[in-house]
Amino acid sequence: xxxxxxxxxxxxxxxxxxxxxxxxxxxxxxxxxxxxxxxxxxxxxxxxxxxxxxxxxxxxxxxxxxxxxxxxxxxxxxxxxxxxxxxxxxxxxxxxxxxxxxxxxxxxxxxxxxxxxxxxxxxxxxxxxxxxxxxxxxxxxxxxxxxxxxxxxxxxxxxxxxxxxxxxxxxxxxxxxxxxxxxxxxxxxxxxxxxxxxxxxxxxxxxxxxxxxxxxxxxxxxxxxxxxxxxxxxxxxxxxxxxxxxxxxxxxxxxxxxxxxxxxxxxxxxxxxxxxxxxxxxxxxxxxxxxxxxxxxxxxxxxxxxxxxxxxxxxxxxxxxxxxxxxxxxxxxxxxxxxxxxxxxxxxxxxxxxxxxxxxxxxxxxxxxxxxxxxxxxxxxxxxxxxxxxxxxxxxxxxxxxxxxxxxxxxxxxxxxxxxxxxxxxxxxxxxxxxxxxxxxxxxxxxxxxxxxxxxxxxxxxxxxxxxxxxxxxxxxxxxxxxxxxxxxxxxxxxxxxxxxxxxxxxxxxxxxxxxxxxxxxxxxxxxxxxxxxxxxxxxxxxxxxxxxxxxxxxxxxxxxxxxxxxxxxxxxxxxxxxxxxxxxxxxxxxxxxxxxxxxxxxxxxxxxxxxxxxxxxxxxxxxxxxxxxxxxxxxxxxxxxx
Numbered sequence: 267x268x269x270x271x272x273x274x275x276x277x278x279x280x281x282x283x284x285x286x287x288x289x290x291x292x293x294x295x296x297x298x299x300x301x302x303x304x305x306x307x308x309x310x311x312x313x314x315x316x317x318x319x320x321x322x323x324x325x326x327x328x329x330x331x332x333x334x335x336x337x338x339x340x341x342x343x344x345x346x347x348x349x350x351x352x353x354x355x356x357x358x359x360x361x362x363x364x365x366x367x368x369x370x371x372x373x374x375x376x377x378x379x380x381x382x383x384x385x386x387x388x389x390x391x392x393x394x395x396x397x398x399x400x401x402x403x404x405x406x407x408x409x410x411x412x413x414x415x416x417x418x419x420x421x422x423x424x425x426x427x428x429x430x431x432x433x434x435x436x437x438x439x440x441x442x443x444x445x446x447x448x449x450x451x452x453x454x455x456x457x458x459x460x461x462x463x464x465x466x467x468x469x470x471x472x473x474x475x476x477x478x479x480x481x482x483x484x485x486x487x488x489x490x491x492x493x494x495x496x497x498x499x500x501x502x503x504x505x506x507x508x509x510x511x512x513x514x515x516x517x518x519x520x521x522x523x524x525x526x527x528x529x530x531x532x533x534x535x536x537x538x539x540x541x542x543x544x545x546x547x548x549x550x551x552x553x554x555x556x557x558x559x560x561x562x563x564x565x566x567x568x569x570x571x572x573x574x575x576x577x578x579x580x581x582x583x584x585x586x587x588x589x590x591x592x593x594x595x596x597x598x599x600x601x602x603x604x605x606x607x608x609x610x611x612x613x614x615x616x617x618x619x620x621x622x623x624x625x626x627x628x629x630x631x632x633x634x635x636x637x638x639x640x641x642x643x644x645x646x647x648x649x650x651x652x653x654x655x656x657x658x659x660x661x662x663x664x665x666x667x668x669x670x671x672x673x674x675x676x677x678x679x680x681x682x683x684x685x686x687x688x689x690x691x692x693x694x695x696x697x698x699x700x701x702x703x704x705x706x707x708x709x710x711x712x713x714x715x716x717x718x719x720x721x722x723x724x725x726x727x728x729x730x731x732x733x734x735x736x737x738x739x740x741x742x743x744x745x746x747x748x749x750x751x752x753x754x755x756x757x758x759x760x761x762x763x764x765x766x767x768x769x770x771x772x773x774x775x776x777x778x779x780x781x782x783x784x785x786x787x788x789x790x791x792x793x794x795x796x797x798x799x800x801x802x803x804x805x806x807x808x809x810x811x812x813x814x815x816x817x818x819x820x821x822x823x824x825x826x827x828x829x830x831x832x833x834x835x836x837x838x839x840x841x842x843x844x845x846x847x848x849x850x851x852x853x854x855x856x857x858x859x860x861x862x863x864x865x866x867x868x869x870x871x872x873x874x875x876x877x878x879x880x881x882x883x884x885x886x887x888x889x890x891x892x893x894x895x896x897x898x899x900x901x902x903x904x905x906x907x908x909x
Contacts, residue, residue: 282409285402286318289393293322296367297329300345302389304359305369306376309395312429312520315371318395319349322369331367340638355590357638397426410435429520433509466503473500475535478527479542481571482516490549491542515564528575540772543572547768554706562707566699573771590637591692593645593700598624600633604644608680611687612719613744620680622656623648630679632700634693643693646680647704658741659717659748666739666752667713673756676708678716688719705753706760714753715739721749732758732766732781757781759819790903793818797899800838801866810835819906843867845901855897861887862894 289307296303305322307315323333326347334341336350340361348368356379362368375394380386398406403426404417412420412435424430465471469492476491477483483504489497501517504510509523519527531539550569557565596604601624609617624631627648634643651674653664659679667675678701683693705714716733718724725735728751739750758766758781770776796815803809815821820841821834846867849855864876877887 282406283317283321284405284409285398286314286321286395289318289395290321290325292391292393293367293369294325294329296391297326297331297347300365302362302364303367303391304380304386304389305367305391305393306380307369307371307393307395308373308375311373312427312523313395313397314428315395316351317428318393319351319369319371322347323349326367355636357636357640358590361638397424398428398431399426402426403431406431407435410439412438429509429523433523436507436509469494469500470503472538473497473504474527475531475538476542477504477510477517477519478524478531479539479572480546481568482513482518484516487516487546487549491545493545532575543772544768546572547764547771551764562703563696563699566702570699573767591634591642591696593632593634593696595629596631596633596641596644598628600641601631603641604631604633607641607644607682607684611682612680612746615744616680616746619657619659619743620646623679626654626656634683634696641684643683643697644680645678645682645697645700647701648677648679649708650675650677658743662739662741662750663713663715666715666736666750667754669712672710673712674708674710676704676711676714678714681716688723705755711755713755716751717741717748718751719746719748721751724751730770730776732763762819793903793906794899797902798895800842801862801895801898804839804842804866805869807835810838813838820902841902841905842898845898845905848901849894849897855894857890858894858897860894861890862898865891865894 293305296305307318309315326333331345331347332343333347333349334343336348336354336358340358341348343363344365346363346366348362348366350368350370352370353372353374354368354370359368375381376390376392380390381392397403400421403421403424404414406428407417407420408414410432416434416438420431420434424434465474472492473488476488480487480491483491483501485497485501488501488504489495492500494500504517505512509520510517511520512518531542547569550565554562554565554569601621605617605620605624608620623646630646630648632645632647633641634645636642648660650660650664654660657679660677663675663677669675678697681694681697681701682688683691686693688694701714701716705711714733715736716728717739718728721735728734731753733751733753736750736752739752741748741750753763755763762781766779766781770779773779792814796813800810800813800815803813815838816835821838846859846862849859849862860880861876861882864870864879865873870876870879873887873891874884877884880887880890882890
């Protein structure tokens with residue numbers, strides 16, 4: 267009978283595991299008691315919480331009890347042992363079978379309501395984890411083949427911290443001699459410095475630096491961060507390190523390792539730190555444009571992760587949403603529950619306006635739901651095409667935005683956590699990410715507004731993301747004044763906005779970085795005329811240099827995702843060629859593209875010669891050429907207007 271790979275991995279874990287005798291004995295007693303229990307394993311990062319959960323799984327299997335690692339849904343069955351490598355929402359725990367033994371690993375001690383509520387307290391079993399004692403630390407080093415002569419220094423250095431001990435073993439496995447650490451609170455940082463010194467070469471050190479800056483690393487992302495064509499070997503090397511685990515979306519550094527490496531990189535090589543962040547941001551922006559809607563949220567979370575060190579918004583990003591939460595269009599059957607949330611936090615008059623938008627723009631009403639489908643928050647994200655007198659917020663927003671005909675105004679009318687209202691929380695973080703996705707994908711968007719009941723709480727955050735106070739958009743409902751914060755997408759289009767955030771992210775004084783000034787705008791008709799003139803002068807750079815398009819975003823780079831332009835003829839030509847390549851890739855535009863290509867971009871000489879080359883009658887060729895010029899103009903105009 268063949269052995270499963272998972273069984274081989276589990277056996278290796280059991281053989282390598284040391285200590286925690288009291289904790290294992292306590293868990294065994296809970297299994298034998300055959301009644302429900304909530305075991306809360308808590309302690310600092312790297313102390314061995316997940317490793318202990320794996321040992322719990324082995325004990326449960328020996329006792330003949332089914333083992334389930336918790337995902338987004340509550341499992342069903344009898345005598346289950348449920349393991350979770352992160353905190354679990356109370357609603358999910360409450361839905362588990364009454365005889366289940368649940369073990370949760372968390373950096374934090376059990377929440378207060380578990381410790382004070384008589385019901386939860388009756389099943390709660392806190393298990394705090396600390397460093398290993400000296401005897402168990404020596405045993406771990408021995409099992410990792412660290413020579414006994416090195417044990418004393420290792421214990422003095424690590425004080426029994428399991429991750430630090432594992433890193434010591436990695437250093438010795440790579441042939442490094444005894445360490446001479448400096449001691450003090452920076453134990454892990456110093457140990458990581460030793461590990462970095464021991465890597466095979468400079469490219470491997472760069473790879474470690476790179477993965478410390480991003481949430482999760484895939485092979486293509488690693489290649490982008492290192493600016494190499496193929497990162498397969500480096501990716502495989504990273505996968506084998508003890509400080510890295512394989513997550514759902516790529517390789518993930520252990521939190522303590524990430525903090526130490528990131529701190530070291532910022533101090534040691536600030537230019538490289540900035541460069542890696544910029545490469546990551548550019549990669550995420552490209553991926554966002556190509557991604558399916560369901561993947562865009564994750565990409566935006568990855569993009570937000572780059573800002574975690576910001577002194578302005580870093581604290582808000584600590585409330586990053588977990589995988590259980592999602593934003594979904596609200597079913598009309600949910601509207602009464604959502605209305606109750608609005609009335610609870612904002613009053614009856616505001617709830618009546620909520621009813622109005624449920625009738626008027628139901629597609630804008632969304633619920634934030636947890637893994638069980640229960641609503642834990644809401645967001646009403648409206649796209650206005652006119653002022654609506656039924657809502658003072660819509661009137662004020664329309665007046666503030668002053669859109670031109672055909673332009674849309676986005677309004678985050680309601681956004682709240684069912685319990686915390688507009689306090690920072692995972693629900694609020696998810697709503698923010700969902701709103702950004704809306705801003706980046708809504709066509710013809712001219713202005714976006716969001717309202718805060720406590721402007722002082724969110725003012726710095728909004729200023730950082732270039733949503734400054736817009737007092738002319740303020741309104742009052744139910745005796746409460748709501749403060750408007752807005753962004754003008756005409757002045758700072760999408761790409762310029764993303765570039766601003768990327769620059770602020772690595773700046774020593776982020777708020778000193780101003781948005782790029784938008785070039786003078788041109789109307790659609792004048793723009794089309796300039797495009798036709800530029801095509802006619804395509805092979806005359808001296809004449810093309812007089813094109814009014816050189817002053818537009820096309821040439822200055824504010825709408826070029828492949829890099830900033832400099833207002834030169836080369837930059838303008840590159841913008842035209844990128845737009846033409848888009849046509850070439852679209853089957854419906856291909857005939858028009860060929861006529862355009864052989865007439866202007868790579869001219870055949872005359873239009874008749876181009877028609878002959880394409881084997882088209884002259885009348886058909888002219889029709890294709892006109893369509894090609896019109897389609898090219900449309901694409902360029904979309905990029906110029908940031909829509």
